[in-house]
Amino acid sequence: MLNFNTPIIDTKEYSEIKISEIEPILKINLRGKSRDFVTKIGKELSIITPVDPNTSSSNEKFNLLWLSPDEWFLYSNDKIDIKDANVLENKLFNEISKVKLGSVTNVSDHWIMINLRGAKIFELLSAGCPFNFNNFKNSKGAVTQTLINHIDVIIHNKNVNDLNLFVRRSFSAHLWSWMNDSARFI
């Protein structure tokens, strides 16, 4: 996280839709297969590692999202200081990567977090997404990886009509433009 620059830095409001980029947020990708790895993450972060598909767990500091049977995505609840991010990354690296339990990758610069709030956010996403949000929108903590306007995203349903969307940095400006353009017609 050297010279952290965010490509958007903006908040837009439409009828019952608020879209805002929230950065810098700590994001760490965790990969491992063993039971020891799953236990270690839980112990180090004081969080239950979600093992059920499309679920997440949270505490007052972090959210841990299930991405696949051997992959998880950790992100902080609040904006972070770069020094704090490095401390946690090093701690996890020493406890997990160094002892070959799994891999720890800091992806804070790789993903951009966009927060969407409002009663019509799922109508907005459905305008360009093949995923069926009917059950998802009523499941607090649900996670999905899908496509929006052909762009890969991770969506975390934080609360009722309040979700965090992660998009790769290089696609973020394009997705941001598409969301703002589409929101005007919903």
Add this chain to the structure above:
Amino acid sequence: MFLINCPYCGERDQSEFSAGGEAHIIRPKQPTELSDDQWAEYLFMRKNIKGVQFERWNHAHGCRKWFNMVRDTSNDKIHAVYKMGEKPPIK
């Protein structure tokens, strides 16, 4: 367009997946002992039949896991989906 039941994530739209060709092709144990024709047969030749076919698929825009599928190529009806390493549930 059709729905695929990913063995890890559940039912998703086909646009999230990418097809990986015919499944259960066994790599020859001694490739150096094969003729060029036999090696080409293993490497390139695929059945691509009209009817029920065993295929590999990847949930490319989801969990990114590979799995196997039994699909009727004439009407896209999916007969079975199973994880890599598992035996086909139907013959």
